[in-house]
Amino acid sequence: MVAQVYSYRRFSSPQQKFGGSIERQNDYANLIAEEYGLTLNEKLVMTDEGLSAFHAEHVSRGALGIFIKAVEEGLVERGSILIVESLDRLSRDQPMDAMHQFNELIGKGITIITANDSQVYNTASIAKDPSKLFISIAIMIRAHDESLTKQKRSVAFVKQQVRKFELEGKGDVAGTTPFWLSRTKKGFILNEHADIARDIVTSYLSNKGLNTISRELYEKGVPSPQKGKPRWGITTIRNVLDNKALYGVKHFKLRYLVDGQQVVEEYNLSDYYPALITEDDYKVIQTKKKKKATSREAYGDVTYLLSGYGKGRSVCSKCGQAVGSQLQKQRNRKGEYTQSVMRLHCMKHKESADCCKSFKSARLEEAFVDSVSHKIDGRFLTSFADNAHQESVLKAKIEDVEETISNLVETLMVVREPDTKAQLQKSIVSAEEEKRELQNQLTAIATSVISEEEALKINELKKAALDIRNNDERKLLKQIMIEVIDKIVINFEKQSLVVHFRNQDTVSVVHIPVIDIYVFVDEQVKAGRQR
Structure with a gap:
């Protein structure tokens, strides 16, 4: 790879885009390439539109950051030239940080040439004329100060608009x-x-x-x-x-x-x-999103009900690693498709073959669905029914209060001032009282009996979801189970599982190989049922 000429343009506002700087810089880049006998690299003509050099966004998110990384990894040859409009296009960050970036590029053998004044910055030019170093620092200080002044004006305007809104109910924060x-x-x-x-x-x-x-x-x-x-x-x-x-x-x-x-x-x-x-609806949404974090609704046209609940929520009982499902197509000796078989895999064994072998899981899934369906509140299917929706709201509020208590306790541990400590302790007691009241309201709703119609809807959903072809019904059931189930632990050797629910209940689904049936035990009510 040979040294080349690279062009970098940055503008943080649309008005700058339509000025003449880009065309001028393009012409200058071609002129420099001809003068130094180098090729202008047209594949990496870098433009950062709308990214601020004051906040170093062009480095963290933009094309300049890509160029710097390419230099660090040796993908840009020593002796290459970087054309910039001026040094303040390169950085308006704090002078120490801007100078570090400038020195790093030059130290890697890159020559920086500014189009506005034709100044050349590289190891040789600075050694010959050290004043260039002072000039570059002065330019960076000036650029940073200009941006700092603009920032102060912007911040003052925003705060003024916030005050206006708080006092008058009017104000445009933009x-x-x-x-x-x-x-x-x-x-x-x-x-x-x-x-x-x-x-x-x-x-x-x-x-x-x-x-x-x-x-x-x-x-x-x-x-x-x-x-x-x-x-x-x-x-x-x-x-x-x-x-x-x-x-x-x-x-x-x-x-x-x-x-x-x-x-x-x-x-x-x-x-x-x-x-x-309403704000209550918003809180419910955020609570649902937390529960569904990292979960997988479906894989293409197939929804798996024993896996895909998120990190650490469906695991092998032996190694504790993730469990995965697969719909395996089977063919006869003629290569003709005969049937699809669902298999359950310990992902550790699938990678390293040192845990539990996979097994056909359709019957376990059926027993699982049957065993957990009675734990699902039929009101999930009508989420805006009064009790069901109010229950979701209360749960979201309890989570908010618990987070507040946690933050207050953390603050209390580091605060030394007695009056502040006393105020924090008072706030914690108040938050605990609020949490107890919310929990009492939740208990009152949770103990209410669901209607026969709601129970029928759950039963209908369960029956439909047992057919893997009914993907919409399986998706709906999966979304509900993501909310109520905390963890599924699968015993591959016994082809059984234990379901831990968010309300602390536990259901075990056990395979009895002698008579080849599944039974489940609800550890809350201590009742068994055969399947």
Whole structure:
């Protein structure tokens, strides 16, 4: 590989994009390549649009970061030239950090040439004229100070708008607007896309997974808010569900430097937007998302009910490692397809062959579904029924209070000032009382009896889900079980399992090989049943 000329352009605002700097720099890069007898590398013409050099985003997220990594890994040859408009395009970070980056590039044999003043920076030029080093530091200090001044103005404006909103209920903090809202002269209003966001929320609260929601939106012909993308991405749907604007809150973090240290201030402005849902619904959504973290709704057109619950939630009893399912197609001697067989694998054994062999798991899955179905509240199928929804809200609130208590206790352990300690202890007692009250309300709802209609719906879902071809029903059952099951421990040698529920109940599904049947025991009610 030979030395080449590389061109780097960065602009942090659209106005800079339409100036003449890019064309000027392109012409200059070609001129430098000709002068030094090198080839202009047109495959890595680096442009960072909308990335700030003051926050070093162009290094952490942009093309310059890729170039620096390529230099570090030796993919860019020593003696190569990097063209930049000026040194302040290279970095507006804190001078010490900017200088470190500058020295690192030069130390790797890279020559930096600035297009605005034709200055050449490399080991030889700086050794010949050390004043170049002082000039470069001065440019970086000036660039950082200019950006710091702009930042102070921006931060002051945002804080002024926050105060105005808190005092008058008016104020535009700026920032991006969610797709279901529009900005008008009188404030924000729900627009024609509000029903899309509402449908996403309703589907999720009805125990539909993100993949299912994405597919249904595509089938309805609802385009993604991301231009040019007809299908909704999982991340896009997740971002909708995460957005506090759903219940009217403007949430943002204000980051700025004070004496070289980054300060982060978090804001939650209530009633900033018109609400699409209640705060209680939002909390339920976040609780559901935590429970489903790392779980897998389906694999293609197949939903597995004994695996895919997330990290550490469906494991081998012998090694404690993950369990995986496989639908294996079987063929006869003529190579003709005969049937599909579901098998369960210990993933450790599958990789290293030193644990438990796989086995056909269809009958165990059937016994598992039968054994846990009586633990599923039929109101899950009508998530907005009063009791079921209120139960979800209370659980979400309890989790919030528990997190608050944990944070208060952590703070109490490091605080020394007596008055602050006393206030923290008072807050902990208050939070504990709130938690007890919420738990009492939850107990009252949980002990209520479900209707015959709800029990029938669960039974119908169970029967449909036992047929692997009914993927929609299996997905729905899987989403419900993700919420109620904490862990499944599978004994491969005995082809049995133990289910641990989030409410501390335990169900064992045991295979009796002598008579080839499965029985299950509910360790809460101590009752057995044969299958």
